[in-house]
Amino acid sequence: MRPPALAPQLKRDPLGGSLRDSDYGSLVYPMRLSMALSSERNLMRSTIAVGVCFVLTAAAACGSSTSPPNLCANSGAAATASATDAIAFTPGSVTITHGQSVCWQNVGTVAHTVADNATNGSLFNSNLPAGQMFVHTFPSAGSFGYHCNIHSSMSGTITVN
Numbered sequence: 001m002r003p004p005a006l007a008p009q010l011k012r013d014p015l016g017g018s019l020r021d022s023d024y025g026s027l028v029y030p031m032r033l034s035m036a037l038s039s040e041r042n043l044m045r046s047t048i049a050v051g052v053c054f055v056l057t058a059a060a061a062c063g064s065s066t067s068p069p070n071l072c073a074n075s076g077a078a079a080t081a082s083a084t085d086a087i088a089f090t091p092g093s094v095t096i097t098h099g100q101s102v103c104w105q106n107v108g109t110v111a112h113t114v115a116d117n118a119t120n121g122s123l124f125n126s127n128l129p130a131g132q133m134f135v136h137t138f139p140s141a142g143s144f145g146y147h148c149n150i151h152s153s154m155s156g157t158i159t160v161n
């Protein structure tokens, strides 16, 4: 690109505000100004990308991180069980008091489900995709076995006092 012989005359905003593209008329931008505007747009694009990435982190791992954020930490649940790629709920047994909640989080990359045994999934029955969590509140005492519908060997127990 051949630089213009003269820098374009810029119209100044009398209030000192930011200049818009249209303020520069039809002349080719001086190189430095063009680069400055371009990098400003790139920065904006990057910022938007980081923002979107941040929002999606709650739903899925962003980038190459191997351990997902601990969603259960902010769930208000009294106990947490992780569903892992080792095809297990860890820990397999947790104890809470009635009225409290259990949070399950899939900390791996393999899809799981969480379904209660006693009522064959009518008490709770949820998909648990990679990175996602599921919270269930137990209003009354009892022992509640549960399992993963995808992996028959995968089960656990919630003891509610």
Ligand SMILES: [Cu+2]
Pocket (backbone or CB within 6 Å): 087, 111, 112, 113, 148, 149, 150, 151, 154
């Ligand atoms: Cu499973």
